[in-house]
Amino acid sequence: MFDNMFEEKTSDILKKVIEKITPSNSERKKISLVIEKILSSLRELKKVYDVGYSIEVVGSYAKDTWLSGEADIDIFILFPPEIPENSLRYYGLTIARQAIERLGGKCFERYATHPYVEAEIEGLVVDIVPAYKVPSPDKIISPVDRTPFHTRYVVSRINEKLKSEIRLLKRFMKGIGVYGAEIKVQGFSGYLAELLVIYYGSFCNVLKNALKWRPRRVFIDIEHFYKEKEKKKLLKIMPGAMIVIDPVDKNRNVASALSIQKMCEFIAAAKEFLRKPSLDFFFPSRRHVAIDYVSSLLKNRGTDIIVILTKIPEMAEDVAWGQIYKSLDGLERLFKRFDFKVLSKGAWLSEKNDLFLLFELENARLPFIEKHYGPPVTSKNADSFLKKYLGSPNTLAGPYIEGDRWIVFRKRKYTNAFNLIRERYQEARLGKHILESLSENMKIIYGIEILKYLDNKDFREYFYNWLIKIPHWLKYGKNEKN
Numbered sequence: 001m002f003d004n005m006f007e008e009k010t011s012d013i014l015k016k017v018i019e020k021i022t023p024s025n026s027e028r029k030k031i032s033l034v035i036e037k038i039l040s041s042l043r044e045l046k047k048v049y050d051v052g053y054s055i056e057v058v059g060s061y062a063k064d065t066w067l068s069g070e071a072d073i074d075i076f077i078l079f080p081p082e083i084p085e086n087s088l089r090y091y092g093l094t095i096a097r098q099a100i101e102r103l104g105g106k107c108f109e110r111y112a113t114h115p116y117v118e119a120e121i122e123g124l125v126v127d128i129v130p131a132y133k134v135p136s137p138d139k140i141i142s143p144v145d146r147t148p149f150h151t152r153y154v155v156s157r158i159n160e161k162l163k164s165e166i167r168l169l170k171r172f173m174k175g176i177g178v179y180g181a182e183i184k185v186q187g188f189s190g191y192l193a194e195l196l197v198i199y200y201g202s203f204c205n206v207l208k209n210a211l212k213w214r215p216r217r218v219f220i221d222i223e224h225f226y227k228e229k230e231k232k233k234l235l236k237i238m239p240g241a242m243i244v245i246d247p248v249d250k251n252r253n254v255a256s257a258l259s260i261q262k263m264c265e266f267i268a269a270a271k272e273f274l275r276k277p278s279l280d281f282f283f284p285s286r287r288h289v290a291i292d293y294v295s296s297l298l299k300n301r302g303t304d305i306i307v308i309l310t311k312i313p314e315m316a317e318d319v320a321w322g323q324i325y326k327s328l329d330g331l332e333r334l335f336k337r338f339d340f341k342v343l344s345k346g347a348w349l350s351e352k353n354d355l356f357l358l359f360e361l362e363n364a365r366l367p368f369i370e371k372h373y374g375p376p377v378t379s380k381n382a383d384s385f386l387k388k389y390l391g392s393p394n395t396l397a398g399p400y401i402e403g404d405r406w407i408v409f410r411k412r413k414y415t416n417a418f419n420l421i422r423e424r425y426q427e428a429r430l431g432k433h434i435l436e437s438l439s440e441n442m443k444i445i446y447g448i449e450i451l452k453y454l455d456n457k458d459f460r461e462y463f464y465n466w467l468i469k470i471p472h473w474l475k476y477g478k479n480e481k482n
Contacts, residue, residue, distance in 0.1 A: 346462075366414075
């Protein structure tokens with residue numbers, strides 16, 4: 001399938017990528033010194049807080065599968081299982097804060113399963129997470145309790161070669177936008193990427209095998225927990241676009257957060273890379289997008305774009321994006337309910353929590369009249385239909401019979417999508433905090449009005465990509481010469 005020239009070109013590209021993403025000795029030394037300072041500070045506090053905790057470095061740093069310049073450092077403070085959850089939170093956060101403050105670092109409280117501390121110290125970001133020290137994964141009390149077992153498992157299964165293969169896969173996934181299991185992305189977690197390389201043996205083998213994947217038909221069981229009959233049953237009931245059984249917990253699908261869309265994006269990108277390998281898959285260049293160019297795109301489009309602006313309160317990222325996606329779906333259903341055809345939807349959230357909900361409509365204005373189909377003439381509901389519409393001021397034509405059904409032309413409730421949103425947005429199924437935000441502060445902009453918001457380069461790039469839709473890697477793949 002792959003000739004020598006292809007293999008040679010691919011090999012050269014992968015060598016260049018590995019050189020860029022493998023941490024240097026100096027980078028490793030700098031980070032290890034900071035981690036050791038934090039560990040020493042945490043150990044010192046055992047003299048103050050006698051609660052029997054231990055400390056463990058986990059995650060991609062501990063596995064040595066992290067990417068240069070993107071150190072993912074997680075330190076777990078592990079408490080005995082008998083400590084109540086409220087005590088775990090109190091001691092975990094207090095010990096973490098004091099350990100970092102002693103070193104002159106900054107602390108920020110973040111939320112996942114339960115609160116943890118994000119620390120900034122000497123230019124590094126370190127997550128310090130309280131968890132329970134359980135004897136085995138089947139004894140976990142909170143989901144994060146599995147993480148040390150994940151770290152130990154991966155470390156036991158990889159060597160230096162596989163570390164490089166894992167780094168390649170992670171960088172490829174980041175480059176094509178499918179990396180991250182958080183709700184905003186719904187893609188591949190770092191642990192899932194590691195398991196795929198362990199299972200298939202290399203980065204290229206993951207890509208080649210991905211061409212055979214089909215949503216809801218992939219079942220990977222590295223430790224062979226299940227028989228064939230059991231696999232078929234689990235494919236029907238386990239959530240996720242594919243099933244990858246957690247080697248440390250046979251009841252958990254590591255890919256449960258993976259959406260079918262992100263799975264298919266990965267399959268398509270793998271196919272394109274294997275057809276025309278390029279560095280752009282790993283390191284997409286940021287294209288300079290001129291406002292004038294975006295303006296011309298809008299003018300030539302012939303559709304109507306509506307953007308709903310608001311400012312949402314500070315909340316955990318997963319909570320925010322869960323509510324954003326819920327609100328996008330709810331507003332789309334509201335548009336459709338009143339016959340406005342939605343071609344596309346999207347959302348962008350700034351660092352200051354300014355939220356842009358974007359909808360592209362085939363037309364934001366509809367005719368004053370609509371054709372409404374009633375019941376069949378022989379239906380028992382025919383009389384009530386006639387009673388409702390015969391002589392009604394909202395009836396513009398009919399009732400009349402077309403085929404076997406009663407028909408009327410009636411006044412449309414909403415001919416303008418802007419008025420619909422202003423007056424009926426509360427009827428949409430919205431996230432709680434987004435509904436509150438829209439009630440307090442909502443602005444609706446249309447078409448070229450959006451140009452004045454494109455001074456923000458990040459939003460401009462998002463908006464441009466939202467308009468053109470084509471993945472950057474597909475564009476590069478087509479334009480590249482053989």
